[in-house]
Amino acid sequence: MDVVAMLEAARLLVPEGAAGEGDVTVADVWDCLAHDEWEVALGLLEELREGWTTPAGFWAELARAAAMLRLERSEAWCRWREYEGRAGVIRAELALEPVGGTSFRRTPMPGAGVMRPLWDIGSRRPDGAPDLLVACMWVEYARELAPGDRAVVRLLPLTPERWLHLAPGDRIALHETAVPGGTGTVLEARPPAPAGRALRPEPRVGA
Structure with a gap:
């Protein structure tokens, strides 16, 4: 299957009411495909957020198309x-x-899912100490997150079942050492789909 067929297959999974930023619609995707603007079409499909629930296979098709491109x-x-x-x-x-604060970090953290820091999400060991858990981190709309900066991040836990208690408003802390290197507030916590346990991904790119 070529890249055009993959993008068309992904597009067919999107309902007509889906939209993205700037009132982008699925009609814009078809227009890009018709003019062989494959990379633009891929970007538009990635950005469609409103008015639909992503069906099974959508992101896999886009990933295969991105790999071919x-x-x-x-x-x-x-x-x-x-x-x-x-x-x-x-x-x-x-x-x-910030640099000079409690964290040892002096350089930006890569934003594309390659970091696997520890997180304090409120769990405790039998002795009462924080039970730090591993989760990959993706920084939204940025290639990196520098000391002293803030951003919205997405987390993929190594053990998703241990994160199910989180809810919007909960406080969490990032650890690269025993001392917290960052603090956060949960904005969204959606439980995993019931069909089986997924494997942890292996991110392929850096910042």
Whole structure:
């Protein structure tokens, strides 16, 4: 199957009422495909958010198309969203400690899912100490997150079942050492789909 067929297959999974930023619609996707603007069509499909629920296979088709177009970051994003469909969605507003604060970090954190920091999400070990859990992190709308900055991030836990208690408004903390390097507030916590447990993805791109 060629890239056009993959994009058309993904497009056919989208209802006519779906929309994205700037009133982009599925008609705009068809127009791009008709003019062989494949990369633009892929980007528009990635951005469609309103008026629909992503069906099974949508993100997998987009990931395969992105791979054929050699768009590594786009492929990684589509694979990330594909995994979220099985493992659930966790989004939070995260603020990193500034340089010179309590964190050891002096350089920006890559934003494309390659970081696997530890997180304090309120779980405790038998001795009462925080039970830190691993989750990959994707920074929305940015390639990196610098010390002292804040952004909305998406998290993919290594053990999704241990994150089910989270709800919007809960506080979490990022750890790269014993001292928190950032604090966040949960914005969205959607449980995983009931059909089986997903495997942890292997992100392929850096910042």
